[in-house]
Amino acid sequence: MRWAVAAVLALAVAAPGAAQTAEPAAKEMVAPAKGKKQPVAKKAKSEAVPAKQLFGAVKEPAPLAARSIGFYAKGCLSGAKPLAIDGPAWQAMRLSRNRNWGHPQLVRLIERLATEAKANDGWPGLLVGDMSQPRGGPMLTGHASHQIGLDADIWLTPMPNKRLTEREREDLAATSMLADKISINPQVWTPAHVRLIKRAATYPEVERVLVHPAIKKALCEAAGTDRAFLHKVRPYWGHHYHMHIRMACPKGSTNCQAQPPPPSDDGCGKELDDWFALLTKPPKPAPPDAKPPKPKPQLTLDQLPADCRVVLGAGAAAQPTATSKSGSTAAPTTKQ
Ligand SMILES: [Zn+2]
Numbered sequence: 001m002r003w004a005v006a007a008v009l010a011l012a013v014a015a016p017g018a019a020q021t022a023e024p025a026a027k028e029m030v031a032p033a034k035g036k037k038q039p040v041a042k043k044a045k046s047e048a049v050p051a052k053q054l055f056g057a058v059k060e061p062a063p064l065a066a067r068s069i070g071f072y073a074k075g076c077l078s079g080a081k082p083l084a085i086d087g088p089a090w091q092a093m094r095l096s097r098n099r100n101w102g103h104p105q106l107v108r109l110i111e112r113l114a115t116e117a118k119a120n121d122g123w124p125g126l127l128v129g130d131m132s133q134p135r136g137g138p139m140l141t142g143h144a145s146h147q148i149g150l151d152a153d154i155w156l157t158p159m160p161n162k163r164l165t166e167r168e169r170e171d172l173a174a175t176s177m178l179a180d181k182i183s184i185n186p187q188v189w190t191p192a193h194v195r196l197i198k199r200a201a202t203y204p205e206v207e208r209v210l211v212h213p214a215i216k217k218a219l220c221e222a223a224g225t226d227r228a229f230l231h232k233v234r235p236y237w238g239h240h241y242h243m244h245i246r247m248a249c250p251k252g253s254t255n256c257q258a259q260p261p262p263p264s265d266d267g268c269g270k271e272l273d274d275w276f277a278l279l280t281k282p283p284k285p286a287p288p289d290a291k292p293p294k295p296k297p298q299l300t301l302d303q304l305p306a307d308c309r310v311v312l313g314a315g316a317a318a319q320p321t322a323t324s325k326s327g328s329t330a331a332p333t334t335k336q
Helices: 002-013 023-030 051-057 104-120 166-171 191-202 213-222 228-232 270-280 307-313
Strands: 067-071 074-078 090-092 126-128 151-155 206-211 233-235 242-247
Touching: 051 307, 067 307, 074 307, 090 104, 104 126, 104 151, 104 191, 104 242, 191 206, 191 213, 191 228, 191 242, 206 213, 206 228, 213 233, 213 270, 228 233, 233 270
Parallel strands: 090 126, 206 233
Antiparallel strands: 067 074, 126 151, 151 242, 206 242
8 A cells, every 4th residue: 555655656746757868868867987896696586576675665774884885776775864854944755755764974964955055045944855765775666866875855845834744745746947848937946946056066075966957057047157066966857846966975885886976067068958959859759660668677686786685684674585595694894
């Protein structure tokens, strides 16, 4: 039942276009930096079950040291902390999903962004969408990333001046910043949005802030001479209801796989032109003999870093399906 509800809610806020894959952008979400390979868990036949079912079923964090393990779109999280559902300058949304978990540094970052934006930017408070599951990992619905506790979706809807009920946090719809598929809506887009996104991108521990290309364009136009933050604001499909904040691998997470740093130029020129060309390109008609696209194979536990098996099995919340003959019960590596 719970999953059915979660699935419906995920559809309700899924950004149109989010499923598209486009060449200039695909690497934004999914490409790790070249070089460091992660050891993967040993293959066991009993584990063909998709990892999202295993990680999606766990309700509590792994009682281990805080570590982001693997890559943003292929990994897990130990020692997660929850973001409080209410704070002095934020409210967590969609509580039924149980995705208000992150690396402790991500939790601190959101708390700081919320309070500083409220104090300085004329932003009344954050509505915080999905972070990670209690042990990270792939999710039953939505996101390819958000797996290692370093990603957070922050709504671009200002926080209402009241404490939302649990029901309201499920039902309230996020506001799109777009008037059409390539332009910002001046009725909803404000200078406070610019200040909020700029603040998020200015924190040194934030490596990227993903927004829709039309939002990036609006930021390019509003930035004036202070353009240093713009290179971290990366255009991407969807992301017109929320911005997606991505932290760099924290110190101490030795098995965290970094993403290449964003290009150093402000990205307001050719890159953005390419995006708009892509957004306005008419869809190609499929050839008459086209086969339906193959469904993407699901990540299994044996494809995640080996330590994710330990994360999944740690503590009282151990999942019987997560352990096997080859499953490790040893203590996780505690290199910090
Ligand atoms: Zn996101």
